Amino acid sequence: MRREPDPASVTRVTLDIREIPKSQVDRIVDLADLAFHEADSADERKQHRDRLRVCGRIGAYEDDALVGAVVAHRFRLTVPGGELPCAGLDYVAVAPTHRRRGVLSRMIAEQWRRCAELGQPLSCLWASEDAIYGRFGYGNGTLGCSVEIDARRPLALRITPDPRPLRLVDPAKAPGLLGPVYAAERGRRGGRLDRDEEWWRTMVLLDDEDEEPIRVVALGERGETPAGYVVYRVEEVRGPAGSANVLQVFELEARDAPVAAALWAYLVSIDLIDKVVAWARPLDDPLLQFAGDRHQVRVTRQYPALRLRLVDVRTALIARSWAAPVDLVLDVRDAALPANQGRFRLAAGPTGATYTATDAAPDLAVDVRELATCYLGGTPIRRLVAAGLVTETTPGAAHRLDAALRTDLLPYAHEDY
Numbered sequence: 001m002r003r004e005p006d007p008a009s010v011t012r013v014t015l016d017i018r019e020i021p022k023s024q025v026d027r028i029v030d031l032a033d034l035a036f037h038e039a040d041s042a043d044e045r046k047q048h049r050d051r052l053r054v055c056g057r058i059g060a061y062e063d064d065a066l067v068g069a070v071v072a073h074r075f076r077l078t079v080p081g082g083e084l085p086c087a088g089l090d091y092v093a094v095a096p097t098h099r100r101r102g103v104l105s106r107m108i109a110e111q112w113r114r115c116a117e118l119g120q121p122l123s124c125l126w127a128s129e130d131a132i133y134g135r136f137g138y139g140n141g142t143l144g145c146s147v148e149i150d151a152r153r154p155l156a157l158r159i160t161p162d163p164r165p166l167r168l169v170d171p172a173k174a175p176g177l178l179g180p181v182y183a184a185e186r187g188r189r190g191g192r193l194d195r196d197e198e199w200w201r202t203m204v205l206l207d208d209e210d211e212e213p214i215r216v217v218a219l220g221e222r223g224e225t226p227a228g229y230v231v232y233r234v235e236e237v238r239g240p241a242g243s244a245n246v247l248q249v250f251e252l253e254a255r256d257a258p259v260a261a262a263l264w265a266y267l268v269s270i271d272l273i274d275k276v277v278a279w280a281r282p283l284d285d286p287l288l289q290f291a292g293d294r295h296q297v298r299v300t301r302q303y304p305a306l307r308l309r310l311v312d313v314r315t316a317l318i319a320r321s322w323a324a325p326v327d328l329v330l331d332v333r334d335a336a337l338p339a340n341q342g343r344f345r346l347a348a349g350p351t352g353a354t355y356t357a358t359d360a361a362p363d364l365a366v367d368v369r370e371l372a373t374c375y376l377g378g379t380p381i382r383r384l385v386a387a388g389l390v391t392e393t394t395p396g397a398a399h400r401l402d403a404a405l406r407t408d409l410l411p412y413a414h415e416d417y
């Protein structure tokens with residue numbers, strides 16, 4: 001008897017998932033341009049090439065044609081109390097001719113295999129669309145907000161800004177001077193990435209010939225390590241009411257609130273600036289407290305920032321610090337990575353944590369995605385219980401876990417790499 005073909009096997013394509021050799025990095029750029037509807041200048045293409053050469057590169061090949069790519073940076077991500085190796089996914093693209101046939105799913109499965117091989121318990125990414133990555137176990141590891149300051153008048157402050165001098169820094173010298181400041185600041189909040197000189201050059205201080213130059217200003221006496229710095233650019237924005245000069249803040253790091261106040265006040269004081277805009281700030285930015293006029297300093301947007309995946313839940317939980325003692329049983333669901341799935345007793349506290357398989361009744365039932373949302377301390381698990389995403393079988397269990405997960409400062413990620 002003639003059998004009808006299985007519709008799934010008709011639409012699924014036969015693919016080979018394998019490493020993309022360095023010699024083919026241009027093909028990744030071509031595929032990403034196709035998928036993201038972009039065209040790169042020669043300069044941008046060179047920057048992509050430089051970046052792609054040092055990443056892990058998974059390709060989906062149909063015969064010799066590259067129809068899918070997933071690239072992974074080898075980051076170290078700050079977690080409460082330390083840092084962990086983390087696969088930072090990037091350049092995720094599938095040819096429009098091959099979409100929705102499981103190509104991304106297969107590449108992600110290969111990515112999990114590589115994470116295990118490389119000892120990366122975490123993976124992170126910035127999503128182009130919110131709906132793509134939850135199914136792969138990524139949660140909202142950090143939330144961010146955009147802040148807008150009316151710069152047509154001096155910044156109203158409730159604290160005294162640090163009086164030390166400000167100075168312009170040559171961007172070429174910035175990585176050497178500011179690297180230690182960034183390294184110290186990144187340790188204070190979860191979700192932040194380590195950086196080498198190449199990253200500073202290609203991701204932070206990148207000049208674009210069509211734009212105003214990047215400016216870097218540091219605070220502190222000459223000969224001292226700066227107490228803070230800001231990286232920004234001014235752009236002219238044309239609107240129906242005419243044009244305005246908008247100062248875009250890419251990065252502002254400050255050792256303490258007076259240093260931050262001095263840097264924000266400086267930006268607002270620059271002549272011929274109408275507005276200061278920082279698209280990515282932490283939700284608990286001290287600026288929002290010490291600003292004297294919250295009509296002048298406004299939060300214009302709040303959004304999910306870095307998506308996080310606990311690829312190896314046990315290693316991730318044991319590695320982070322815990323603010324309070326907790327002892328409970330988690331029933332963890334992880335459809336993609338069965339090693340994470342099951343009941344585990346988490347016994348954690350300020351001196352460390354253990355995480356062991358158990359048959360005991362669970363206190364909380366949680367999907368690995370929700371665990372990732374809470375892991376850095378950005379979202380209390382109670383909120384996810386209230387949303388019906390986590391099941392609390394022992395009253396008060398979520399409250400106790402939250403007390404242990406709590407961090408002094410909220411996690412923060414601003415580098416949409």
Ligand SMILES: CC(=O)SCCNC(=O)CCNC(=O)[C@H](O)C(C)(C)COP(=O)(O)OP(=O)(O)OC[C@H]1O[C@@H](n2cnc3c(N)ncnc32)[C@H](O)[C@@H]1OP(=O)(O)O
Nearest residue numbers: 035090091092093094099100101102103104105125128131
């Ligand atoms: C970290 C980054 O780089 S983010 C950038 C992501 N890339 C882009 O947005 C570029 C344009 N889009 C693409 O290249 C592709 O459509 C991708 C990469 C988003 C998806 O690739 P595909 O091969 O089509 O995904 P795949 O077929 O494996 O889909 C797996 C599941 O996710 C779902 N899915 C995939 N993309 C989306 C989406 N954009 N929105 C909602 N669901 C999606 C599929 O429907 C499928 O669900 P199912 O298992 O229930 O059937």
